[in-house]
Amino acid sequence: MELKEIADRISEKFAAAGHPIDRAKLEEKIIRYVEEFSVPPTEAERAITGDYARQYGMEIPSPGSSRQDTGSVSLISDIQAEQWVTIEGQVVTLIPSRSPSVAQNGVISDSSGAIRFTVWSKANAPVMEQGKWYRVESAVADEYNGQVSLKIHSGTTITDISPELIPEPVITPISDIKPKQWITVEGKITTTFPPRSPSIAQTAVLADNTGTVRVTVWASANAMELEQGQWYRLELVETDEFNGQLSIKVHSGTKITPLSRDEIPQVEKTPLSQVSPGIFTVEAKVVAVERPAVDQILQRGILADETGAIKFVIRNTPGAAPLEENQWYEISGAVIDRFRGALSLQVPPGSAKPVMEDRSIRPNIVPITQVVPGVVCLRAKMFQEYEGTSDRILQNGLLGDETGTIRFIIWKDEDAIQLVPDMVYGIYYASVDEFNNRLSVSLNGATIVPDENATIHVKPPSEEVKGAMVHLSPGSGLIKRCPVEGCGRVLSRQNYCPVHEIQPNYVYDLRIKGWLDDGQKTYDTIISREGVEELTGLSLASAQEMAENNPLGLDTVFYHVNELVLGRYLVCRGKTFDNRLFAYNCEFRKFDPGMHAELVNRAEGEAHE
Amino acid sequence: MSDDSANRRFEREAAKRVFAAELRESYHHFREGTDDKSPTFILLPTGERCNRVYIAGTLTEKKKSEGEAVFYQIRVMDPTGIFFVSVGSYQPEALHQLSSIECPSYVSIIGKPGVFQAADGRNLVSVRAESITVVDKSVVDCWILDTARLTLDRIEKDTDDPDHQKAMEIYQRSFESWRPRVKEALASIQL
Numbered sequence: 001m002e003l004k005e006i007a008d009r010i011s012e013k014f015a016a017a018g019h020p021i022d023r024a025k026l027e028e029k030i031i032r033y034v035e036e037f038s039v040p041p042t043e044a045e046r047a048i049t050g051d052y053a054r055q056y057g058m059e060i061p062s063p064g065s066s067r068q069d070t071g072s073v074s075l076i077s078d079i080q081a082e083q084w085v086t087i088e089g090q091v092v093t094l095i096p097s098r099s100p101s102v103a104q105n106g107v108i109s110d111s112s113g114a115i116r117f118t119v120w121s122k123a124n125a126p127v128m129e130q131g132k133w134y135r136v137e138s139a140v141a142d143e144y145n146g147q148v149s150l151k152i153h154s155g156t157t158i159t160d161i162s163p164e165l166i167p168e169p170v171i172t173p174i175s176d177i178k179p180k181q182w183i184t185v186e187g188k189i190t191t192t193f194p195p196r197s198p199s200i201a202q203t204a205v206l207a208d209n210t211g212t213v214r215v216t217v218w219a220s221a222n223a224m225e226l227e228q229g230q231w232y233r234l235e236l237v238e239t240d241e242f243n244g245q246l247s248i249k250v251h252s253g254t255k256i257t258p259l260s261r262d263e264i265p266q267v268e269k270t271p272l273s274q275v276s277p278g279i280f281t282v283e284a285k286v287v288a289v290e291r292p293a294v295d296q297i298l299q300r301g302i303l304a305d306e307t308g309a310i311k312f313v314i315r316n317t318p319g320a321a322p323l324e325e326n327q328w329y330e331i332s333g334a335v336i337d338r339f340r341g342a343l344s345l346q347v348p349p350g351s352a353k354p355v356m357e358d359r360s361i362r363p364n365i366v367p368i369t370q371v372v373p374g375v376v377c378l379r380a381k382m383f384q385e386y387e388g389t390s391d392r393i394l395q396n397g398l399l400g401d402e403t404g405t406i407r408f409i410i411w412k413d414e415d416a417i418q419l420v421p422d423m424v425y426g427i428y429y430a431s432v433d434e435f436n437n438r439l440s441v442s443l444n445g446a447t448i449v450p451d452e453n454a455t456i457h458v459k460p461p462s463e464e465v466k467g468a469m470v471h472l473s474p475g476s477g478l479i480k481r482c483p484v485e486g487c488g489r490v491l492s493r494q495n496y497c498p499v500h501e502i503q504p505n506y507v508y509d510l511r512i513k514g515w516l517d518d519g520q521k522t523y524d525t526i527i528s529r530e531g532v533e534e535l536t537g538l539s540l541a542s543a544q545e546m547a548e549n550n551p552l553g554l555d556t557v558f559y560h561v562n563e564l565v566l567g568r569y570l571v572c573r574g575k576t577f578d579n580r581l582f583a584y585n586c587e588f589r590k591f592d593p594g595m596h597a598e599l600v601n602r603a604e605g606e607a608h609e
Numbered sequence: 610m611s612d613d614s615a616n617r618r619f620e621r622e623a624a625k626r627v628f629a630a631e632l633r634e635s636y637h638h639f640r641e642g643t644d645d646k647s648p649t650f651i652l653l654p655t656g657e658r659c660n661r662v663y664i665a666g667t668l669t670e671k672k673k674s675e676g677e678a679v680f681y682q683i684r685v686m687d688p689t690g691i692f693f694v695s696v697g698s699y700q701p702e703a704l705h706q707l708s709s710i711e712c713p714s715y716v717s718i719i720g721k722p723g724v725f726q727a728a729d730g731r732n733l734v735s736v737r738a739e740s741i742t743v744v745d746k747s748v749v750d751c752w753i754l755d756t757a758r759l760t761l762d763r764i765e766k767d768t769d770d771p772d773h774q775k776a777m778e779i780y781q782r783s784f785e786s787w788r789p790r791v792k793e794a795l796a797s798i799q800l
Binding site: 032033036037038039043044046047050051054077078080143145146147148244468470471515517518519520521522524563566567568569579589590591592593595596599600602603604605 | 620621622623624625626661663665667669670672684686691712713715716717718719739740741742744747748750751752754755757758759761765777781782783786788789791792795796797798800
């Protein structure tokens, strides 16, 4: 066991210097570091050795950095500069060498990523071929302009990988695409754009049932033209990311195969609540249709099933036919897009088959705090009305339910009617948009049913700041306030109010004044008595008792609160003005496993909107 | 508007969240403005200035320096490496807190980072602690999430920010190269 070895090394070291160490204590210490605090064994050994050395007044030389071992095969994505590595990968591109000292230049790729390589002429290495797999032992990674590349020198061994060991080419779902890889994808071209530069032959959007991605076809690829509506397999495309947007590049090594009707992957029916940008088959009912405002659009409307609803659009192209209201349809190969955060579904010509059976749908009512851009059903009270700001707006304000509030807007049109303050409404199939990070629900076109007998207790709007308490100011804890009505100023130690002078009949209060810091911004924060009591479990009465029974007086409460709160994560709700926060409701932030999973995905570089 | 800018000057600098691996690679430091009281910053390799940091991890070692003034050098470990932290008599609060903390313990620290030249000429980043608190493991885990999120924000931020440009020029290292450190940190959390 490794821990035993550490204990052996440490006790030998000190025994040799004439300082025997209590073995049991030592082992207990090591276990405490390594098991309880998951400190890596090397760091634990260092810390404990240092501790004993100081105790006995010995000098411990610091060990030099250990050299990376080179035996095992590294993943290309893990390679860092200044490493000796062994990799196995496929040569995906060769770039002509421009210098006599360089024999070959290119890119090699494995399932984790791709890296540029340079083979020095002096290396006398075998010539590598595009498309073939090799094992490259003891190459050196170095870095130039932030770009890590692999140098193959005379000490590097290159061997062919026998065909049976070469991994099968896999088709990567579009949602799994990560930048800087060479992959194979399959999908349907949903849109094509004219090229913007002479070096580009074509740009397009490719979709499968997991997502969509932009495709760039280099002019130098001499590739066939991609046709809108056709399915393709693209083998060995390079993936890239620019401004958070993933794309794939078709180059001369890419093989393009149009898929025949039989080869097109069958897409199963997906509930509307689970669709995302990509190609889907859905079965849904037309719950609203709208006159097209422009010539290019034949029809707009809303489709719904038992799980949710989505906007649809039918373009005015040959073969396009409108859908009928209140009719169910199966729509195969529908293209889902995202615009301003909201999903929409494009019905391609000939893709919608009427379904005769009519099922009733119970609309899925969503709590306001869970509303996302798209189409929603709500049950909410008209909570607040805003002054009109535009001639085009009939009414706007806030809708509220037990979970929170959301802005609503009703545009002027002939069918629009105003909401009555404090009335509860069932609102079906309204569209939600996002502007400046703020959601707003537009009620035009939605079905609105007042419920005169209902009442809802609306949770008033408040802001939430999550951050670390990085400093508590004097004036936190138990304070004395001026008792004069309407004053309430904090008194000095001598019970002096800056306006009403000495006030011996002060009233006690509890608060926290400090800096709450979210890593981007620091809020000058005051937490009210309710907030402090809730957060710390210390009531005003027990704080008073604490201060009166302790020689340090008010300071005791300060130290107590400081100890509980400083350096910890809080979630505070209240009002903010600029960088000030008045919080009346606070709790310690708990570890959020959902957030952890989300960040793990994000760190993997998965496509994000 | 002049009023506004005058107020702004007294706005407190946010305490940045940064993993040990990134902080120890930072060496560029600069002063904003010319007078003595203007704040000094170090520039993180992911393109953000920082005048104060909030860190959390395991206190593994606490070394009291010999000499008249009480002065501690401590090591605090996060999943990516070690923070070097100093606590001196100019920070009586931190000194008082530290005196009763044992190794190993989970701690959170607020402090100011500085770049120093070690005897062998290497740059060393050390944090001067303003406060140090014993916390439980959930605070450390929250910190790892928070720091992962903010580090990813920096990695993925648009490139027109001047600090971003400066970091590219100075450190000559792609921001994406920090992503594996974030993964490592997140992987260290055992659910």
